[in-house]
Amino acid sequence: MSVSDYRTTVRTLLGAQPSSTRELAHCRGLVLAEEVIAPVSLPPFDNSAMDGYAVRAVDVADANQDNPVELPVTTDIPAGRTEVPPLLPGTAHRIMTGAPLPPGADTVVQVELTDGGIERVRIDGSAPVGKHLRRTGEDVIAGSKILEPGTVLGPAQLGLAAAVGLRDLPVHRPPRVLVLSTGSELVAPGEPLLPGQIYESNSVMLASALREVGCEVRELRFVPDDVSAFHATLAPELDSVDLLVTSGGVSAGAFEVVKDALSGQGVEFTKVAVQPGGPQGCGRYQGVPVVTLPGNPVSALVSVELFLRPAVLGSLGHRSVHRRQVRARLTSALTSPGGKEQYRRGLYRPRLGEVSGEVGPSGGPGSHLLASFAAANCLIAIDKETTELAEGAEVDVLLLD
Numbered sequence: 001m002s003v004s005d006y007r008t009t010v011r012t013l014l015g016a017q018p019s020s021t022r023e024l025a026h027c028r029g030l031v032l033a034e035e036v037i038a039p040v041s042l043p044p045f046d047n048s049a050m051d052g053y054a055v056r057a058v059d060v061a062d063a064n065q066d067n068p069v070e071l072p073v074t075t076d077i078p079a080g081r082t083e084v085p086p087l088l089p090g091t092a093h094r095i096m097t098g099a100p101l102p103p104g105a106d107t108v109v110q111v112e113l114t115d116g117g118i119e120r121v122r123i124d125g126s127a128p129v130g131k132h133l134r135r136t137g138e139d140v141i142a143g144s145k146i147l148e149p150g151t152v153l154g155p156a157q158l159g160l161a162a163a164v165g166l167r168d169l170p171v172h173r174p175p176r177v178l179v180l181s182t183g184s185e186l187v188a189p190g191e192p193l194l195p196g197q198i199y200e201s202n203s204v205m206l207a208s209a210l211r212e213v214g215c216e217v218r219e220l221r222f223v224p225d226d227v228s229a230f231h232a233t234l235a236p237e238l239d240s241v242d243l244l245v246t247s248g249g250v251s252a253g254a255f256e257v258v259k260d261a262l263s264g265q266g267v268e269f270t271k272v273a274v275q276p277g278g279p280q281g282c283g284r285y286q287g288v289p290v291v292t293l294p295g296n297p298v299s300a301l302v303s304v305e306l307f308l309r310p311a312v313l314g315s316l317g318h319r320s321v322h323r324r325q326v327r328a329r330l331t332s333a334l335t336s337p338g339g340k341e342q343y344r345r346g347l348y349r350p351r352l353g354e355v356s357g358e359v360g361p362s363g364g365p366g367s368h369l370l371a372s373f374a375a376a377n378c379l380i381a382i383d384k385e386t387t388e389l390a391e392g393a394e395v396d397v398l399l400l401d
Contacts, residue, residue, distance in 0.1 A: 001280075003306060003341050006272045010282050010307045013289050014243065014315040017172040024162055027153045029214055030171040031317040036147040038164040042140035046101040048077075050132040053092040053114060053121055054105035057129045069123045077102060092121055101133060108132040140164060150319045172317045175242040177215045179207050182223045182230070182248045182257050183295065201370070202247040202300050206293070209304045210245070213312045225249065225257040238288050245308065248295030250279045258292050267292065273384055275342045276367035277303040296367035302343050305379065305398070323398040325381075331360035334389045336382040345369075345376035348397050359397050377401050 001009070019033035048054065055071065063069040071092040077084055079098035087093055087104035095101075095108060106129045113125035140146055146164065151157060153169065161169055186200035187193055200221050207217040218241075223233050234244075249258030250269060259269050259281065267283035267290050276299040281292035291308055293300045305323065313321040328348055336342040344365060350357040359380055363372020381396040382389065389395065 001270050001272050003272060003274050006270070006280060007307050007310060010291060011311040011314050013282050013284070013291070014175075014311045015289075016317070017175055017242070017315045019170050020173045021168045021170050023168045024158050024166070027158060027169050027171055028155075030153050030174065031214075032147055032149055032151040032153060032157075033170045033172050033317060034149055035145050036161065036166070036169065038140045038142055038144055038146045039166070040164050041137035041142040042163055043134045043136055043138060046136055047134050048095045048097055048099050048101060048108045048132060049134050050108055050110040051096050052094075052108045052110040052132065053123070054087060054095045054102055054108055055092045055123070055127070056087065056089060056105060057107040057127060057131075059090055060107075060109060060123050060126050063123045063126050065124045071121055071123065073117060073119055073121050092123075094118070094121070106130065150317050152318065172315070174214050174216045175312065175315065176240065177210050177217045177243045177245055178220060178237055178241040179203050179210065179217055180220045180223055180234070180244065180246045181206075182225065182246060184225045186222055188222070202295065202297055205297060205301060206245060206247060206304060209301065209309070210312065213309055214316055215243075215312060223257070227257060227261045230257050230261045234285075238286055241288060243312075244285065244288055244290045246290070246292045247300045248293075250281050250292045250294060252279070262290065262292070266290075273340045274302075274306065275337055275340045275365065277306070277343075278340070280307070294367070297370045298345070298373055299367040301373060302379070305400075306343070323379075323400065326397050326399060327356040327394050328359040328397045329356060330380075330389055330391055330393050330395055331358050333391050334361060334380070334382065336387055336389070338387045339384050341384050342380075342382040343398075344380040344382065345373050346378045346380040346397065347376060348378040348399060356394065357397075359395065 060069050073094050074091045075085055075093050077093050077095045077099040079096050084100050084102045087102045093102050107127040109123050109127045115122040181203040185197050187197045189199045203219040203221045207219050210217050223230055246258045249256045262285055266285050267281050269281035271278050272280050277294055279294050283290055293303045310321040345362040346359045347362050348357055348359045362376040363369045377400055379398040
């Protein structure tokens with residue numbers, strides 16, 4: 001299959017996540033499922049933008065340092081006061097930032113233009129009508145749409161929702177993902193290694209990648225290469241997950257436990273024209289969407305970037321599901337196998353004042369070379385028709401940060 005076709009297959013498999021209502025404190029990074037209408041205006045009332053004195057503009061029209069105006073102060077209006085007496089002509093109310101403007105006042109003189117008086121105030125400057133006022137609905141009008149579906153909820157969006165009095169929001173529920181890592185050769189980090197054993201790394205790597213895009217992830221590690229053990233381990237887990245992601249056991253050799261256990265059970269295994277990450281599989285097992293990834297760590301992580309990440313983001317309602325793509329000049333020549341899209345780990349450096357930057361490979365193309373991925377900040381995309389690229393050639397680059 002082509003990369004594009006397989007990406008569509010995985011995206012269709014996941015579908016759209018259902019919506020649920022969550023308290024604001026638990027919505028950070030989630031995606032809004034419905035439009036949000038403001039129940040109140042912002043500001044909800046005319047209020048002062050400064051500490052100072054609420055007055056009538058006509059009463060201080062001629063005030064300056066050489067000709068100050070003195071007015072009696074009849075009351076204080078701190079922020080939060082709910083009953084505000086009207087302002088009588090020729091008087092002032094001392095007012096604080098955010099406090100409601102009293103009826104009869106049409107401007108605020110900032111405290112810096114006064115002597116700060118409590119019973120009487122000397123005003124050394126004029127203030128035209130509307131000075132230092134925040135008008136009702138200046139930011140948001142009650143009944144207006146303030147957030148669109150598909151909005152990723154960050155601090156500003158959550159602050160706005162709280163400011164109009166909302167306690168919760170309708171969001172796409174994060175998918176509950178089970179990451180299952182197979183292989184009898186795998187050992188937990190920190191344990192001694194016997195000959196032929198390796199430390200298990202895929203589960204923490206894949207779980208981290210999936211959490212980064214908003215999934216709730218559990219990990220099942222060290223599933224042996226035995227079909228009966230695989231089914232026995234999986235059976236009690238299926239009712240509580242929205243997606244099963246496996247790594248390993250999908251190639252063409254013997255002891256490919258995932259392929260042996262799930263073939264003919266609703267999961268189709270195929271080869272994708274990509275390097276690394278050719279052996280792939282997806283489908284539904286007992287009604288649960290399943291994506292099976294290769295076992296080599298670089299192949300698994302590139303597969304997440306190309307297929308699983310955009311599918312999950314799409315299911316969560318994100319408008320943009322792909323990594324940012326730029327053009328860059330190669331700092332060294334590259335080769336690529338014909339008939340496959342190749343994704344090489346790379347180091348991208350933007351060039352000041354230019355549209356494109358420059359990029360060079362980080363390590364070789366081997367799917368076991370994880371250290372070069374850890375040092376990379378991009379993937380260099382080479383199309384399937386290209387087998388050689390000279391130094392200085394322009395390529396597409398997928399930025400990973």
